[in-house]
């Protein structure tokens with residue numbers, strides 16, 4: 051393959067304490083990413099996508115009940131680092147994140163150019179001049195003209211604010227950028243413009259990204275590989291071609307069929323609700339909603355079964371195909 | 374066939390102050406005519422700020438239009454004062470975009486769905502109303518209904534909350550429902566389920582729907598007529614299949630190009646998209662108000678406003694590229 055792994059996640063778990071019990075938001079997730087790759091993470095609301103992102107950068111809420119496994123990035127296991135080291139060595143400079151809804155939490159009283167430059171001054175001790183120069187440059191990269199630098203957030207449209215947030219994530223030249231639903235609040239035409247911009251960053255900078263969305267069609271717009279999450283687990287992962295053109299997991303199949311297409315048949319849907327992650331179903335977590343459920347599915351958890359190199363599915367239907 | 378709802382050349386201008394002495398008119402809706410028959414769905418598609426919600430609010434007479442007429446079941450209700458609109462308030466309902474904020478968090482599902490009955494003095498006893506509430510919950514497939522009655526909104530998923538919103542709209546047995554982005558806050562994969570449900574209820578109860586969305590793909594599958602709105606005006610109108618297969622207006626074409634389909638080849642190409650940001654109705658461009666964003670703009674486009682004309686049987690477009698006869 052030649053390319054080296056940028057990120058290896060193994061047996062990652064992130065549980066939260068809640069009044070109803072322990073929420074198993076990320077449950078035994080293993081994934082790898084190569085340099086320059088875009089990994090799409092898709093799944094219904096509440097399946098643990100944002101929690102997975104937070105687990106990767108060790109951004110843990112106070113009610114964390116369990117955090118274990120390993121997240122090796124750039125040769126370092128983030129799980130083993132203490133908070134101070136994560137802050138100094140990992141966040142912004144190795145992995146940066148565009149948080150879900152981040153464009154709405156830009157500081158209203160600080161000029162946006164300054165907000166883009168800030169991480170460089172705070173985390174890299176750059177001078178004001180250096181930081182501003184870098185900020186102007188990265189803002190240009192994301193398609194913002196020079197005059198935007200001195201504006202305040204309320205003077206910008208939604209699409210421009212989202213570009214600011216992305217520029218901030220890029221300012222320290224991270225090896226990996228995690229984008230959590232970066233376009234879901236935007237109009238389709240603005241969304242298309244942002245996606246085109248991200249594609250250019252990928253092409254021109256070889257930027258590696260994790261792109262999180264509940265919309266598998268949108269994921270297909272940029273992802274080289276796609277991981278499908280269901281109830282805290284990755285149930286299928288493979289290349290965009292494998293996952294989109296010959297989905298194996300019944301949930302992946304349903305997700306694709308549920309996408310309203312302009313041309314083609316009426317969309318289908320996944321009936322029922324995703325489970326409560328404090329008490330996920332026994333066996334295969336998808337079994338209560340699965341059209342192919344078998345006896346075994348109710349009682350024992352399916353293993354991750356390799357279909358081809360780099361393509362695996364967590365479903366009993368493929369138990370005979372291993373190897 | 375008679376029209377249930379008819380809007381004739383409706384304009385809705387909002388006067389907003391700009392500084393101390395100046396004020397400008399925001400032309401949110403600028404000369405729109407639509408009509409809806411019983412049991413029919415009209416999809417209204419357009420970007421943020423195109424005036425969709427404003428048009429819906431006029432159709433529900435929550436706003437009095439600046440000019441134009443609003444007719445419901447043959448009666449002109451454009452100027453009718455609120456106290457004489459009780460009959461209309463019962464027959465026309467709304468479903469809102471945000472299932473999180475449109476439901477009072479301190480009310481149970483039972484109270485939420487029962488509230489419209491109390492407001493309209495329907496059902497003389499609590500038991501009578503409870504029966505109607507249960508039937509409405511069953512209609513929207515929140516079953517077993519008894520299990521949902523005592524729940525609060527935060528205990529429900531987004532899809533379930535939206536069903537409560539639909540049940541609230543439905544319980545008065547309305548003839549017209551304006552559904553303003555009813556599924557845009559819901560997961561892509563669960564949208565179709567709610568839209569099928571609305572379709573089923575529509576057939577069962579012969580309801581006319583105004584389906585507002587910025588998603589032309591769902592509009593294609595869940596409507597009988599499709600109108601594309603840009604900056605206060607309808608720029609294209611036809612049957613959904615016709616609009617999608619044969620879009621005439623450059624804006625419609627751009628909206629269609631912007632929709633991704635799940636295709637792994639997408640990542641190797643850029644999507645075509647309308648240039649620039651949506652324009653402001655506070656200061657709309659002259660002529661065809663789309664011209665600054667239009668790849669085909671001609672000289673005429675910045676000078677004359679193109680009228681909405683029928684280019685072929687049942688397919689209307691407002692664009693100088695199609696001069697008509």
Ligand SMILES: Nc1ncnc2c1ncn2[C@@H]1O[C@H](COP(=O)(O)OP(=O)(O)OP(=O)(O)O)[C@@H](O)[C@H]1O
Nearest residue numbers: 066068073075094095096097098099100101111327
């Ligand atoms: N700090 C927290 N404490 C307790 N539970 C949490 C916390 N954060 C998230 N959860 C729960 O963990 C589960 C996974 O949430 P998460 O936000 O990761 O999902 P998601 O896939 O990103 O959803 P969405 O598409 O809605 O953003 C959900 O059940 C959520 O309610």
Ligand SMILES: Nc1ncnc2c1ncn2[C@@H]1O[C@H](COP(=O)(O)OP(=O)(O)OP(=O)(O)O)[C@@H](O)[C@H]1O
Nearest residue numbers: 387389399401420421422423424425426427428654
């Ligand atoms: N009460 C009001 N006063 C002033 N301007 C208003 C008012 N209501 C709406 N507008 C303006 O009218 C225009 C159309 O708004 P409207 O909410 O109808 O658009 P929309 O198509 O529903 O957009 P969205 O997709 O964002 O919901 C916008 O520019 C909006 O700012």
Ligand code: SF4
Nearest residue numbers: 334337340347365366
């Ligand atoms: S393991 Fe069984 S229940 Fe789970 S997805 Fe596969 S067939 Fe369905």
Ligand SMILES: [Mg+2]
Nearest residue numbers: 099100101150
């Ligand atoms: Mg999330």
Ligand SMILES: [Mg+2]
Nearest residue numbers: 425426427553
């Ligand atoms: Mg609106």
